[in-house]
Amino acid sequence: MSPGRPATSTSALFKAAAGGDRRALARLLSVVERGGSESRELSGLTFERAGSAYAIGFTGAPGSGKSTLAGALLTEVRRRLRCPVAVLAVDPSSPVTGGAILGDRVRMQHHALDDDVFIRSMATRGHFGGLAAAVPEAVRLLDATGWPLVLVETVGVGQVEVEVAATCDTVVVVVNPGWGDAVQANKAGLLEIADVLVINKADRPGVQETARDLRLMLQLSGTLEWTPPILKTVASAGEGVAELFDAIASHRAHLQAGGELESRRAERALSEALRIAKGRLERALDATVNSPANAALLTALQDNRLDPGQAAGRLVEQVAGDLAGGGALS
Amino acid sequence: MSPGRPATSTSALFKAAAGGDRRALARLLSVVERGGSESRELSGLTFERAGSAYAIGFTGAPGSGKSTLAGALLTEVRRRLRCPVAVLAVDPSSPVTGGAILGDRVRMQHHALDDDVFIRSMATRGHFGGLAAAVPEAVRLLDATGWPLVLVETVGVGQVEVEVAATCDTVVVVVNPGWGDAVQANKAGLLEIADVLVINKADRPGVQETARDLRLMLQLSGTLEWTPPILKTVASAGEGVAELFDAIASHRAHLQAGGELESRRAERALSEALRIAKGRLERALDATVNSPANAALLTALQDNRLDPGQAAGRLVEQVAGDLAGGGALS
Numbered sequence: 210m211s212p213g214r215p216a217t218s219t220s221a222l223f224k225a226a227a228g229g230d231r232r233a234l235a236r237l238l239s240v241v242e243r244g245g246s247e248s249r250e251l252s253g254l255t256f257e258r259a260g261s262a263y264a265i266g267f268t269g270a271p272g273s274g275k276s277t278l279a280g281a282l283l284t285e286v287r288r289r290l291r292c293p294v295a296v297l298a299v300d301p302s303s304p305v306t307g308g309a310i311l312g313d314r315v316r317m318q319h320h321a322l323d324d325d326v327f328i329r330s331m332a333t334r335g336h337f338g339g340l341a342a343a344v345p346e347a348v349r350l351l352d353a354t355g356w357p358l359v360l361v362e363t364v365g366v367g368q369v370e371v372e373v374a375a376t377c378d379t380v381v382v383v384v385n386p387g388w389g390d391a392v393q394a395n396k397a398g399l400l401e402i403a404d405v406l407v408i409n410k411a412d413r414p415g416v417q418e419t420a421r422d423l424r425l426m427l428q429l430s431g432t433l434e435w436t437p438p439i440l441k442t443v444a445s446a447g448e449g450v451a452e453l454f455d456a457i458a459s460h461r462a463h464l465q466a467g468g469e470l471e472s473r474r475a476e477r478a479l480s481e482a483l484r485i486a487k488g489r490l491e492r493a494l495d496a497t498v499n500s501p502a503n504a505a506l507l508t509a510l511q512d513n514r515l516d517p518g519q520a521a522g523r524l525v526e527q528v529a530g531d532l533a534g535g536g537a538l539s
Numbered sequence: 540m541s542p543g544r545p546a547t548s549t550s551a552l553f554k555a556a557a558g559g560d561r562r563a564l565a566r567l568l569s570v571v572e573r574g575g576s577e578s579r580e581l582s583g584l585t586f587e588r589a590g591s592a593y594a595i596g597f598t599g600a601p602g603s604g605k606s607t608l609a610g611a612l613l614t615e616v617r618r619r620l621r622c623p624v625a626v627l628a629v630d631p632s633s634p635v636t637g638g639a640i641l642g643d644r645v646r647m648q649h650h651a652l653d654d655d656v657f658i659r660s661m662a663t664r665g666h667f668g669g670l671a672a673a674v675p676e677a678v679r680l681l682d683a684t685g686w687p688l689v690l691v692e693t694v695g696v697g698q699v700e701v702e703v704a705a706t707c708d709t710v711v712v713v714v715n716p717g718w719g720d721a722v723q724a725n726k727a728g729l730l731e732i733a734d735v736l737v738i739n740k741a742d743r744p745g746v747q748e749t750a751r752d753l754r755l756m757l758q759l760s761g762t763l764e765w766t767p768p769i770l771k772t773v774a775s776a777g778e779g780v781a782e783l784f785d786a787i788a789s790h791r792a793h794l795q796a797g798g799e800l801e802s803r804r805a806e807r808a809l810s811e812a813l814r815i816a817k818g819r820l821e822r823a824l825d826a827t828v829n830s831p832a833n834a835a836l837l838t839a840l841q842d843n844r845l846d847p848g849q850a851a852g853r854l855v856e857q858v859a860g861d862l863a864g865g866g867a868l869s
Contacts, residue, residue, distance in 0.1 A: 249848050256846035345847070475841035478850075482840055483828065485851035490820040490858065498813065510812055511805035516586035517675070518579050520808075521815035528820065529862035532855060 226354040255353040262352030266377030267362040273383045274409040278444035279362045285454045293325040295356040300332045300364040341372035342484045366397045375402045386415035391422035411441035556684040585683040592682030596707030597692040603713045604739040608774035609692045623655040625686040630662045630694040671702035672814045696727045705732045716745035721752035741771035
């Protein structure tokens, strides 16, 4: 136990969280957000128990109604499956939230008294490999502590959000009616990762055009084993939400029947490992650059006495030395 | 000398290029594009001789007329300064060009017989640290071989293009009249790096609105030591190009008078070194992952017998070992 940390061990917190203690679970999610050695200890604990939860990702432009739709789906899931559901709202643009609930999370407030619903915001810069590595770890933690279904909602549609959504088993991409929205979604790389497409706010004009655009772009991307269905919803009125539930269930059944769930997860495990490794290497490089021992090297570089390639070579050597010694990893 | 490479040493090519041999220069730019050990040898040669060239970056959305504007500026520079000018057209979306001239480079064709103009396309995926590290190296090479002024033109406005443009001394951001273009430029991070703003195709409607948008966005970004002037050009007719020349000259004088040129270059040298170091670490990680020795590790990861964090730890250890041994660096 390092000094200054609360005097509860990670494994004790894990035991409590698995027994239903929500505050322990929230603290462990903060551990995942922070990253570092505690988080690695936690990974070891969760990994053995995880593997059965199913993650559904929601992504789409801000204002498309993702939160409302995820909230409506949450209600539908609770009504039809009765299993516990966790919601992670992921916002890369925020600093670490420390567990604070985002403003628009109030839309899910009517679940606040439901013991089988757990809602939490996540944002982190500290984690090795960033959010795209932290989110799967958080999903494993939820999995291992009794949450078999996790909804992951991203706030924006940047590269990080796309990567985060792509770590989920079923990815729901939300667009709105109107010229251009489908094209924007395509440009942002959303259609590539979409398993289910939703045109939300479908009571507005332009639904047919958007649906046609989406179909065309899906056709352009070639024959797929799974053709993402295009659904129309008015999330604020609950319209089309039952169909969304069914579409996600169909996709899940498709993945399981074809053995694709396993192969997708295997692929994702590899990208996750690479992302974590890359994050650790970058962190080690940062530590090396900021080490007082390198002040002279940096001065020589900035005074034009050393070329950037040479300086890079020396930094890389030091990173290798530090990593071999285990220094920069903790 | 590795087998399969032309039997001319890098230093002999460098000597020839410094003596005015354009084919030798073109081959050395290919060396920079490819990266690797030859490129590092070249860095050592160019670094000592470089430091006096001035780089001007052009960036903006495709279709904004950047190429035409850069071509018009080239003509103006040749008329007024009479110094040799090199042009690098940077296209991250292309595979390595091997020196081929991009289609729209034909717009600069009337300089083809001018011995004091050198035009070259650049694209690379192979270079450690990518284009944002390769371009400054190419600029140093041009500098060391007698090209005191380098125009760098990016093709698109992605993250890489913004990074490439930011490595230049004066950054010219090109937008068009019309609602939204200025906002898009701001979103893409272009206004942050702009030293000179150009509304090209200023014979079209909406110029005043775009100028107002740009001014507003500049004001929002706070007080700056240098306020980017907002120019209006019709590059295809040569209108406003003399003013662009003057604005760039003013910016250069401002940087030199305040000592900012040195401090900016020092800052860029540091980011360049970090970028190269990061690129080498990533390359080493790739080599480790693809090493046959790690097949069992990857299988264990994909079969769910090893968690991604543990797998990452082992990969990082191996990278450190390989780098310490110098294996993955060559």
